[in-house]
Amino acid sequence: AQKITQTQPGMFVQEKEAVTLDCTYDTSDPSYGLFWYKQPSSGEMIFLIYQGSYDQQNATEGRYSLNFQKARKSANLVISASQLGDSAMYFCAMRENTGTASKLTFGTGTRLQVTL
């Protein structure tokens, strides 16, 4: 079974609107971390937001927020007030065993296109 699932290969959003990118995960480890990264066409991976499995509140970083629903094993990224510069690939990733330098498992990504 896929550990990280992103079901939206592509999304369109109008400038200034909000958009939600879906991510579900599968793990039996009680301690894990969830990440979202942005990858523009240049290829660099830009860290956006992190949610720990024991965090009580949803993570927020500026225009980015993470809708963490632990029982449903979902960690959707919400981007508010979309900008043209938000057009990029977005990857959800999970790290199990948060106490160590453990590897990340990535989803297949969602390509977001922001339109005028």
Added chain:
Amino acid sequence: GAVVSQHPSWVICKSGTSVKIECRSLDFQATTMFWYRQFPKQSLMLMATSNEGSKATYEQGVEKDKFLINHASLTLSTLTVTSAHPEDSSFYICSAHRGGNYNEQFFGPGTRLTVL
């Protein structure tokens, strides 16, 4: 802070030659670095975990004799693609682990390898 560099940013080589890619953490020490490969329009796939002073741990299906990893110091890891073939053409990305709030991984800008 937390900058990771990769060199070269792109390389073109002939089939059968070897190519070395460097990954450096510029302003922090990284006992663990990770090497990923990304084919066009696909996700990042972990190739190996590189630990300073010890042998790398390779993911299933990754040939350790073909992808040589050396983590010579706390700020440098190298990936050598030996006897490269066209199917090795890909985007190679490294990340360096820095302990802290998230046990974050900081990604390098990537190296695009084209084997003719």
